[in-house]
Amino acid sequence: MxxxxxxxxxxxxxxxxxxxxxxxxxxxxxxxxxxxxxxxxxxxxxxxxxxxxxxxxxxxxxxxxxxxxxxxxxxxxxxxxxxxxxxxxxxxxxxxxxxxxxxxxxxxxxxxxxxxxxxxxxxxxxxxxxxxxxxxxxxxxxxxxxxxxxxxxxxxxxxxxxxxxxxTRDNFKDMVFPLPVADILYIGKATSSQLNERNIYTLGDLALSSKEYIKSFLGKNGEMVWLFANGYDTLSVNSSQQVIKSVGNGITAKHDIHTIEEAKIVLSMLAESVAKRLRQSNKLGSVISIGMRYKDLQGLSRQKRVDTPTNIAQEILDMVMILLRDNWNMAIPLRSLSISVSSLVEKETYAYQMSLFNTANEEDRYEQLHLEEVIQEIKERWGEKSIKYGHSLLDEELSDFSTQLGMDIHPPGFLR
CATH class of the missing domain: 3.30.70.270 (Reverse transcriptase/Diguanylate cyclase domain)
Incomplete structure (x- = not known):
């Protein structure tokens, strides 16, 4: 059929x-x-x-x-x-x-x-x-x-x-082959330039070239786009729910960030947002990442695995602050910050190993989680600005953003 x-x-x-x-x-x-x-x-x-x-x-x-x-x-x-x-x-x-x-x-x-x-x-x-x-x-x-x-x-x-x-199979050469190579999936500016440098301008040029030749300078991606141009795509339409692999949030600050204290104002709100979304998804995460973009738009990201998967904002914040201090070249101000948590597991299926000795720490975790859930209930009922952490008042301009920002949904990966 x-x-x-x-x-x-x-x-x-x-x-x-x-x-x-x-x-x-x-x-x-x-x-x-x-x-x-x-x-x-x-x-x-x-x-x-x-x-x-x-x-x-x-x-x-x-x-x-x-x-x-x-x-x-x-x-x-x-x-x-x-x-x-x-x-x-x-x-x-x-x-x-x-x-x-x-x-x-x-x-x-x-x-x-x-x-x-x-x-x-x-x-x-x-x-x-x-x-x-x-x-x-x-x-x-x-x-x-x-x-x-x-x-x-x-x-x-x-x-x-x-x-x-x-x-259709009967008309695709007439309709597809005259089009520029950049019109098809997975051919961006860089790949298009590489093809153009070798006098491959249209999808017809690509389709009629040797697959081995295209692969010789584009690698596996070259073989894939050659198959696409020839109509050999057999990928199925995947109707299953997308698997959440990470939860993150980021913001471009209203002014450049120069100090650790300023960064903490932004990161604490981002950590709160990420923790809330983890709890809403019934997830825990064990790899915590920070993304930093400098004023000159150069960026870097760093990550660290924690021993116990978490959805607690304070624990996420503590880890990103360590990563920030260890990796920020403070000679250059920061323009934007982001946090993500990955290596996710379902909360119900995670087998949490309780300690026989350090019960105080476990009680602290429970109390912190309960505190954050109460704070979230207050915000949902009375608005995001109804309750704030004290350090956010040190620079109200930096903390003047919604934690819902950065939650845009982007296209999932085309390839499975």
Missing amino acids: ERWIIHSDINHCYAQIEEMMYPELRNVPMAIGGHEEDRHGIILAKNDLAKKYHIKTGESLRDAFQKCPELLIVPPHYDDYLFYTEEVKRIYREYSDKVESFGLDEAWIDITGTEKLFHKTAMELAEEIQRRVFKELGLTVSMGLSFNKVFAKLGSDLDKKQGLAVI
Whole structure:
């Protein structure tokens, strides 16, 4: 049976959801972005009117305003984006039990065999899904329909205005081969440059080259993209829940960090956020990592394993402070900090070995965990600023951020 796989992409997702909620935004050049004064001043998404000014995702607000002085910047509302993108995928799941998310706005849908159930062709099903998403949620999605995931993804990029491109075994050479090599998955700027240096500019050039030759300078990645270009992708649509491998959070500070005390203000809030998310996921972690980015944008990360897996903020903070002191070149101020915890285990399945002698330490851990849970309950009821650690008051500008920041969902790995 021939496979039929849809790749669906919500067009300029964040901006379109804002337009759907507030239709007046469709009449002005608008972009989703952070606050420049808070040093989060980049474009996250833009609407069609802003696109006409050649405003690009990822560029600074300063550059965007130079292109379009009347550009309206809307702050991101992640809870809304999570809700509506999940509603879109709820519609997808009515047509297949094999729906694989690729970030918030993209997903693969394996409808192989579903045509018989609905008595429609694969293309008719794709068109029906597009119509339903627009009718029920007011959102447009572009789609690619093909016999593999890579070409389906490629097809959804061909027409970003509620388009539908069908790439089959019969027409893929005509549709795919003329496209630039950078259009396919896993070919970024560096790989594209390496291919271009060897006069390989199009996917047809890549497909018709010797696999061994491509592999000779790109390694295993070269073999993979050669297979992709030739349509040999057989990866399945993975509908299983994503396995959480780590929990982390990070922030770019409102001003450069010069001292250990300033760093602790930021790290304590990040540790609190990470510990809360570990508890919400019922996880414990034994590898604690810190990420540091200097004022000159050079960065480094360090990690250390703890003897007992934890989801206690104070224990996470204690470890990252050790890592900070051991590795920070204090001659250069820090611009941003991050914390992550990995090597996760389920809390219920972890066999905790109690000590026969050091019971005081175990009681301290229990009391600290209980304290943090009470603090979290207070914040959830009365707001994040209702209770603070005393040291955060030493620099209220550094502590003036939400611990929900940095919790964006990024695309999971394409390869399994």
